[in-house]
Amino acid sequence: MAVTELTARSSGAVAVLALEGAGSEAALRSLGVAPPAPGRIRLARLESRGLAGEREVLDEALVVGVDRQRFELHLHGSPAVVERLRLELGGASLASESLEDRARQLLADAPSEVAARVLLDQSEGALRRALEWARLAEPAVARAELRALVARGRAAMPHLLTPRVVLAGPSNAGKSTLFNALVGEQRVLVDAAPGTTRDAVVERARLGLTVVELVDTAGERELPDGSSQAQVEAAGQALARSLRRSADLVLWLRPADLPGAPAPAETAQLRLLDSRADRAPGRSLARPIRAATDPAGARAMVAELIAERMGPWTWQAGQAVPFESSQLALLERASTCLARSERQRVLAPLLRIAVPRAQTDIAR
Ligand SMILES: Nc1nc2c(ncn2[C@@H]2O[C@H](COP(=O)(O)OP(=O)(O)O)[C@@H](O)[C@H]2O)c(=O)[nH]1
Ligand SMILES: [Mg+2]
Structure with a gap:
């Protein structure tokens, strides 16, 4: 379950907390509230139970059933009450740390030094600060910032993930x-016998x-049918074809000493190499x-092809960069909502990015 504040913290008025995901119904019950059906609103007293079983009233709130796994609590808005409720719901520490934690986790597998530097900046809060700033900014300013973030994230994404290179x-x-x-x-075993x-x-x-994920696959050749060996090899070839589809770069080798071997056409994703030259x-x-x-020499040529495929990427130290595709999707949605000046709907995705994973996902 994710707990997010849909409203900016202020000293008064109304504060809205969203509970979302598996466990949100149970969380409501733990506050002594029967979860309202989707579309229903209920005025309820939010209660906490102490160790000795004594009850404490935290707030009186409107509880809105958005859908079966999403509820909103419209509170009276004192920051202390909001903070206390977040703690009761177990959401506080998650919300304040998850973006940074996630960047730190990815840092361990960063495919290049540049990627590591960018993730380090995000683990130190660059993206969080940009989002918090956008959340409080005027809609037009916020929208420009979100668009810039999305563009920057799109350019960065291929450099932050380990590219897959298939031979x-x-x-x-x-x-x-x-x-x-x-x-x-x-x-890998190398042998003059094909297959x-x-x-x-x-x-x-x-x-x-760059560090890449390098994949060696079974080669394409005519198979004698029927034999069990042919079946194993056919399965290997099918696997090779599916790996080629998921590759960032396919290096297709055609033996130079056997001219005329059929080869596919070059594309942005596929390069032909003249092997056994x-x-x-x-x-x-x-x-x-x-x-x-x-x-x-072979290493140098492949390194050059990989660099060419990845393309240029400029980046500035300390800059906020969305570093996962789920973040990009949320930011794009937020920017569309802003364009329609649906301020309330913008805040939810913006804040959800700060709690990118529900607890079930964290456990995985
Ligand atoms: N002379 C020469 N032989 C090579 C070269 N690369 C591979 N071979 C030989 O070609 C045969 C097949 O190589 P292998 O790597 O197993 O091919 P694969 O089936 O595509 O994996 C082996 O006998 C290798 O020693 C090369 O660059 N030069
Ligand atoms: Mg081989």
């Missing part, structure tokens, strides 16, 4: 040899400035790879 191509093209050269150890690699092998490898001296090749004889 593909016909059997015996030299995929596993290149994989070993990139990972820097003899991780040696049947499942997918995944390793993290640092290439240039040392076996084809004299042929002019666009991207010669000699993983067996020149692993360092």
Whole structure:
């Protein structure tokens, strides 16, 4: 369950707290309130029960049933009451720390130094401060800020997640040899007999400035039908095809010493490499790879292709950057609501971003 304040803290008037997610009904009951049905509003006394079972009235509030797992408490608004209720609901510490905590968690797996610096800034509160500022700003100013955040987050996202690079191509093209050269150890069996690699092998490898998730897959080749070996290999090829679809970059190897092997067309996501180039001296090749004889050269070429695929990215120290796609989605929604000047509806997503995960998600 997430607890968010839908109104800015002030000394008086009305404060609105939203309870959302699994456990929100139970939380209401713990305050002595029967959860109202969706669309119903009930005036209720919010009570706390002390250790000895004594009851204390915290506030009298309008309790609104938004849907089965979402309720709003319209309180009388003293900050002390709001704070106390948040504590009663177990939401206070979560709300004040989750964005920073989340950034800190992701920091451990940052794929590059730049990504680590950006996540460090967010773990120190850069994004939270920007959101709190936007929450209190005039709608037009807030909207401009949200749009800038969304644009910045979109540009940053590919750099904050570890890119997946899939090695593909016909059997015996030299995929596993290149994989070993990139990972820097003899991780995968290399064999002259086609079909040696049947499942997918995944390793993290640092290439240039970026750590990538590198995937070696089973090669494409005609299979003799019927045999159990052919079935295993066919499953490996199907897996390879699905991994290629999810890749940020596919490196398709075509053996230079076997010209004419079919290869797909290049796209932004797929690059062709001329593998086993040392076996084809004299042929002019666009991207010669000699993983067996020149692993360092192969690493340099792949690092360059990855950098090209990621594109340029400028970033300023200390800047607020949304760092997860769920945050981007919420900010986009908030900015649309602001455009329609639905101030109340803006605040909910803006605040929800501060509590990005319900407790069930945290447990996972
Ligand atoms: N001469 C030469 N042989 C290579 C090179 N890369 C791979 N091979 C050989 O090609 C064969 C198939 O290699 P492998 O990496 O298992 O291909 P895969 O089926 O695509 O994984 C093996 O005998 C390798 O030693 C290379 O750069 N130069
Ligand atoms: Mg292989």
